[in-house]
Each structure stands twice: as C-alpha cells, then as structure tokens.
Amino acid sequence: MLTADEARQLDRLALSPSRTAPNASATGLRRARTRGLGIEFQDYRHYQPGDDPRSIDWTVEARLQQLVVRVTRGEGQLRLHLLVDVSGSMLLGTHTKLHIASKMAAAQGYLAVEHRDAVGLATFTETIAAHLPPATGRPQIFRIFETLRSAQASGRSNLNRALMDYASGTRGGGLAVVLSDFFQPAGSLEGLQYMLYRGLTPAVVQVVAAEEIRPEIEEDVELHDVEEPSAAPVIVDAAAVATYQRNVEHTTAQLGEFCSRHGLPWARVESSVSFENQLDACVRAGLIGSLT
Amino acid sequence: MAMANPGALWLLLVIAAWLLLGRNQRARPQRPVGNLYLWSQPASSAPAHVAIRRIRRHWLILLQAAIMAALVLALARPTLSWQAPRVALVLDVSASMQARGPDGIRMDLAKQAARSVVESLPPGAQVLVITAGPVATLLGEYPVGGPGLQRALDDIVATAASADLPRAIRAARTAGIEPEAVYVI
Numbered sequence: 001m002l003t004a005d006e007a008r009q010l011d012r013l014a015l016s017p018s019r020t021a022p023n024a025s026a027t028g029l030r031r032a033r034t035r036g037l038g039i040e041f042q043d044y045r046h047y048q049p050g051d052d053p054r055s056i057d058w059t060v061e062a063r064l065q066q067l068v069v070r071v072t073r074g075e076g077q078l079r080l081h082l083l084v085d086v087s088g089s090m091l092l093g094t095h096t097k098l099h100i101a102s103k104m105a106a107a108q109g110y111l112a113v114e115h116r117d118a119v120g121l122a123t124f125t126e127t128i129a130a131h132l133p134p135a136t137g138r139p140q141i142f143r144i145f146e147t148l149r150s151a152q153a154s155g156r157s158n159l160n161r162a163l164m165d166y167a168s169g170t171r172g173g174g175l176a177v178v179l180s181d182f183f184q185p186a187g188s189l190e191g192l193q194y195m196l197y198r199g200l201t202p203a204v205v206q207v208v209a210a211e212e213i214r215p216e217i218e219e220d221v222e223l224h225d226v227e228e229p230s231a232a233p234v235i236v237d238a239a240a241v242a243t244y245q246r247n248v249e250h251t252t253a254q255l256g257e258f259c260s261r262h263g264l265p266w267a268r269v270e271s272s273v274s275f276e277n278q279l280d281a282c283v284r285a286g287l288i289g290s291l292t
Numbered sequence: 293m294a295m296a297n298p299g300a301l302w303l304l305l306v307i308a309a310w311l312l313l314g315r316n317q318r319a320r321p322q323r324p325v326g327n328l329y330l331w332s333q334p335a336s337s338a339p340a341h342v343a344i345r346r347i348r349r350h351w352l353i354l355l356q357a358a359i360m361a362a363l364v365l366a367l368a369r370p371t372l373s374w375q376a377p378r379v380a381l382v383l384d385v386s387a388s389m390q391a392r393g394p395d396g397i398r399m400d401l402a403k404q405a406a407r408s409v410v411e412s413l414p415p416g417a418q419v420l421v422i423t424a425g426p427v428a429t430l431l432g433e434y435p436v437g438g439p440g441l442q443r444a445l446d447d448i449v450a451t452a453a454s455a456d457l458p459r460a461i462r463a464a465r466t467a468g469i470e471p472e473a474v475y476v477i
Contacts, residue, residue, distance in 0.1 A: 089326030185329040212326060219321075223331055226324040234331050235320070247330040 001106035001145040006275050013279065015078060015111050015175070016265075016289040043071045078117040079134045079174030081200065082109055083166060084148065086123045087157030088227040089181055093209030093271035100271045101179035101207045102148040104278055108177055111288065113141040118174075121147055124162035125155040131166075134174065156227040159184050163191025163202075173199040177287070182206045182255055183248075189258050196262060203265040203287050204255060210272045213248065217241055296369035303364040307357050314353035376435075379413060380420040380464035380471040381406050382428075383448055386455035399450045402477045406445055409475050410436055420471055421445065424460030426453040430467055 002010070047056060047067035055069040082105040090098035105121065112119035113136070120134030121144045130147055132140070159180060166176075176195055182188050182204070195202045217240070222233045236244075252268065259266035267285035269278050282288040295301065325331065347354065383406060389399040410419060413436045421431040421444050431448070434441035457476065464474045 092324065092326050181326055183327045183330065185327070209326075222320050222322045223325045223328060224322060225328045226326060228328075231328060233322070234328050236331055240331065244331050251330070 001102065001148055002110060006107070007110065009276065009279065010107055010110055011114070013111060013283075013288050013290055014115055015080065015108065015117070016286050044068045045071055077136070078112065078115075079172060080108065080112040080117055080119040081134065081166070081170065081174055081176040082119065082121045082144070083163070083176060083178045084121070084123045084151065085125075085157055085159070085180030086129055086151045086153050087125045088154050089157065089183065090153040090207075091226065092212065095271045096153070097181055097207045097209055097271045098151065098153045100269060100278065101205070102151065103275065104205060104207070104269070104282070105177070105179055106145055106148055107279065108282075108288070109141055109144045113138060119144065122166055123147065123151050124157070124166070126158040127162050127165050128169075157184065158186070159188035160186055160191040163188065164194045167191075167195045167198040167200055170198065170200065173201065175203055176200040177203045177205060179205045179207055181208055181212070183212075183251060187251075187254070189254070192258065192264075201264065203285070204259055204267070205282070205285075205287070206252065206255065206266075206268040208268060208270055210270050213245075213270065215241055215244065294371050294373060296371055298368060300364055300367035300369075303367065304361065307360045307364065310360065311353065311357050314350065314356075376416040376418055377414060378418045378420065378469060378471045379409075380422060380467075380474040381409060382422045382424050382457070382460045382464050382474060382476045384455045384457065384477065385423045385425045385448060385450050387450065387452045389450040399448070403445050403448065405477050406475070409477075410441060420464060420467060422460050422464050422467070423448055424455045424457050425451045426456060428456065428460035428463040430463065433468070
C-alpha cells in the first residue's frame with residue numbers, strides 16, 4: 001500500500017496531537033490531556049486519602065510540614081478509527097477515489113502504529129462491509145493494508161446509516177477519520193452528529209475526482225448513476241455544468257460548516273493529486289502534524 | 293395515388309439502414325457519475341425536450357434521409373389519377389316547350405338554364421346531354437368548355453310530341469358510368 005519513499009515521508013509526520021483525545025489508561029507515546037502515571041512533572045497538590053504514597057514529595061513535607069503529592073502528565077494512547085467508503089462511486093476518477101482513500105487510510109494507520117496508537121479500519125457501503133477493531137502493534141498495520149487491498153468498490157452508499165452503525169458498535173472515544181466523497185442525497189451530517197454523540201471525534205476527508213469538480217461537457221451527454229444502474233439516465237448539456245457545480249459547492253459548504261462549527265478536521269482531496277499533496281491537505285486540516 | 297415504378301420503394305430500406313447506422317455513429321456519449329441528484333434537471337429530461345434535443349442532434353442525418361426519400365419517391369414515379377365529375381342534363385323537348393311565356397320561349401329559357409348549370413361545373417367535367425321527347429335521346433357526352441357542348445345545346449329543338457321524362461332520367465342514370473348529378477330542365 002505504501003512505497004518505501006512514502007513511508008520515509010510519513011516518518012517525519014505524526015497524527016496531530018491537538019485533534020486527538022488519548023486514552024490515558026493505555027500506554028502510548030502520546031501526551032494525554034488527563035493526569036496519569038507518566039514521569040513528566042505537571043503540578044503539586046495536597047495529599048488526599050487514596051493517593052499513591054509513592055507520589056508524595058517528601059522534600060516538600062520536610063520543608064513545609066505538609067503532605068503534597070507530585071502530579072505528573074499521563075502518557076496515553078490514541079484510538080484511531082479509519083472508515084473508508086467502498087461504494088460504487090468510489091471507482092470514479094483517473095486514479096480512482098477508492099485508491100486515494102485507501103492510500104490515505106494506510107498512511108494514517110501507519111502513523112498511528114508507528115506511535116504505538118491503536119488503529120482500526122472499517123469499510124462501508126450502505127452499512128459496514130468489513131471491520132478490523134482497533135489494535136496496536138505492527139501486525140495490525142499489515143491487516144489494515146490487506147483489508148484495504150482487497151476492498152472492491154461496488155453498490156450503493158448510505159453514509160448516515162454506515163456511520164451510525166459503526167458508532168453504535170464502538171465503545172470508547174477516539175478519532176474517526178471518514179474517507180468518502182460525501183455526495184449523498186440524504187447527506188452525512190446525521191451520521192457525523194451521531195458519532196460525536198457516541199464520543200468519537202469524526203474527521204472528514206472528502207475524496208473527489210477532478211471530473212466531478214470540473215466536468216467537461218460540450219454537447220449532450222447521458223449520465224448514468226454507477227451506484228444505481230436501474231435509475232433513469234439524465235441528459236445534460238454544457239449549460240447544466242454551472243448548476244451542478246453550484247450544487248457541489250453547496251453540499252461541500254454544508255459539510256465544511258458542520259466541521260468548523262464542531263471544530264472537526266476537514267480536508268478535501270482530489271484523486272489526481274500526488275501523495276505529497278494528499279498529506280499536505282491533511283496537514284492543513286490539522287489531521288496530521290509535523291514532528292519537527 | 294399510384295406508383296408507376298413501385299419497385300423503387302424498396303430503396304426506402306436503404307434509408308432505414310442509413311438512419312440506423314447514422315444513429316449508432318452519432319450515439320449520445322454516456323458517462324458514469326457517482327450521483328444524479330446533483331445533476332437534477334427535470335425540464336431538460338422531459339420527453340418533449342428530449343425529442344427536440346434528439347432532432348437537433350441528428351438534424352444532418354435527418355436532412356440526408358429526407359433528400360434520399362425524395363429521390364426514391366421520384367424514382368417510384370408517383371401518378372395521381374383524377375376522375376372528372378360527370379353530370380347529366382335532361383332537357384324537356386315536348387311540344388309545350390315551344391310556348392312563349394312572359395320571359396320568352398320556354399325552350400330558349402331551358403337552354404339558358406342548361407348553360408348556367410354548365411358554367412357552374414369545374415373545368416374538365418363531363419356533361420351528358422339527353423333530350424326527353426317521346427323517346428329519350430342521348431346527344432352525346434361533352435367536356436365543359438368544349439365547342440361540342442355548346443353546339444349540342446344550340447341544336448336542341450322542341451318536338452311536337454309529349455315527353456317521357458322518367459325514361460329520360462333512367463337513361464341518364466344507366467348510360468355508362470352513373471353521373472354524380474342529373475339536372476332535369
């Protein structure tokens with residue numbers, strides 16, 4: 001899924017800590033927002049019954065005659081959930097949208113594993129198609145690669161239902177990166193809202209094909225829905241492109257507005273861009289940060 | 293309408309083949325898209341609108357087909373057969389027709405009425421002239437506007453006998469093709 005060169009590019013990056021809510025009860029390299037059993041000093045506070053006696057700072061007690069405990073910053077682990085749309089529409093694009101979404105999911109999974117975070121993967125159409133629960137360790141990244149490699153784009157998508165199904169079957173929080181084109185008549189906001197309700201932090205990565213954003217139509221063209229072959233085709237001409245682009249922008253704006261309102265990472269990536277540009281889009285969205 | 297060379301109409305099959313080939317060559321391009329709801333265009337997808345678009349798209353092929361169809365029709369040599377109207381004039385030539393009335397001699401008035409009828413007929417119409425005397429006499433069948441009809445009407449004279457009008461009318465109806473109308477004067 002990732003070439004050696006791409007892996008080298010990823011070695012300079014990490015999942016953005018500002019977007020993560022690590023689980024302080026597990027051990028990882030990530031700094032937790034909660035206090036915990038780490039070694040980095042954070043603060044002092046008065047001793048309370050139940051505190052570990054080993055945390056009492058005896059030098060302070062000797063000076064001030066008060067029991068004071070050292071509070072350290074916990075070191076936690078992120079739970080990263082990767083959700084990849086594998087519906088029929090993901091086959092569009094010179095480089096298919098599924099290929100790019102898989103690549104980006106693989107990159108983020110790789111980053112998570114490299115930083116000892118737990119990462120899981122789900123592919124979905126109308127509901128969850130394949131599911132790897134979050135786990136740590138290098139074997140997990142190979143399982144993720146294999147699942148992504150074997151994913152076949154087909155069928156209809158139903159983002160709301162798929163996201164709700166996933167969120168309802170997931171315990172604990174974490175960052176849920178949803179990679180899809182997000183072009184749904186019913187939208188996807190209900191599903192994203194439900195993820196928030198269930199304690200997940202959804203991150204939206206909209207993967208679009210260049211011909212979807214800038215369709216080149218000069219004469220009458222018969223459009224067929226790849227997800228619904230039985231649907232009646234729509235005949236359009238060049239005059240329809242402007243209306244279509246307005247609809248696309250409106251849909252995208254709704255998604256962006258939802259994300260900014262909830263402080264969620266949101267990136268739009270064209271399937272024709274290079275791997276480096278894909279990473280740049282994730283960095284700009286705050287999904288990935290540089291180590292330096 | 294009849295065709296002098298109906299065998300040429302088989303060439304219309306060539307036009308049909310031409311249209312099919314042209315349609316396939318100029319088939320509207322199809323494109324898969326991820327969704328149709330963003331493209332919704334109810335007005336342009338209406339059947340009438342689609343038909344207009346189809347004609348506009350194939351106008352060159354349709355023009356060529358129309359030209360070929362006209363050539364084929366010309367080769368088939370269509371002919372129009374037109375049957376001229378046929379009427380019968382039955383003129384009473386009994387002795388009473390010699391009488392003079394306030395407007396003149398009845399025979400002259402009858403001829404004048406006959407000419408009025410002839411003038412109202414379309415050009416090319418055939419007029420059967422029958423005199424009703426003691427016997428019905430068929431003077432002949434003349435085209436409207438021809439000199440024969442005028443001469444035949446001029447030559448009619450009243451007899452000194454009675455007229456058998458029913459027989460004359462029957463004779464008018466049974467003389468050749470039945471006339472569209474029988475004028476009894």
